Amino acid sequence: RKEVEQDPGPFNVPEGATVAFNCTYSNSASQSFFWYRQDCRKEPKLLMSVYSSGNEDGRFTAQLNRASQYISLLIRDSKLSDSATYLCVVNINTGNQFYFGTGTSLTVIP
């Protein structure tokens, strides 16, 4: 079983829509959680860390459910510029190995 699993999509949504991505992880000892964004043929860039209490950054909300071992990302009022691949990342041993999901592809349509 993979350490991190994501629905690869693609998700095609109209501008202004709300879209949610989920990601599940297999190791209950996982300690740190992140969402990264990757544009086509570019390197991944941190979108937001995910904290136990959940956190929000503008139109983006991330939540962690340790009991069910999943994290989520909610994007409100989608913009064309949100089109990218969103990668779920889990760190099990602090500072050591980071496990990336396969990514979820989002296209926001005018």
Place this chain on the structure above:
Amino acid sequence: DTGVSQDPRHKITKRGQNVTFRCDPISEHNRLYWYRQTLGQGPEFLTYFQNEAQLEKSRLLSDRFSAERPKGSFSTLEIQRTEQGDSAMYLCASSRDRLQETQYFGPGTRLLVL
């Protein structure tokens, strides 16, 4: 620009040749990571350095792969006797040595083995 840099950005080689990639992390970052990414997949962890010490190696890192970080600053990743299956994007990332610290990625080296 004080971000992570990688060199070269692209490399085309013939099967059986050796290749070496370089990564220069952000200067105050003592953690350095190498990943491999193929089309449609997320980055896969290869190895991790804390300063000059290589602390973790993935089972993906066969004996044809070797990485060094001799002075705890830049790092090199060498692939010997390249195979077509080595074709991928090789990404380097660095971070500070703190809990939940963000990794910053370089632009990657895209390798094509013919």
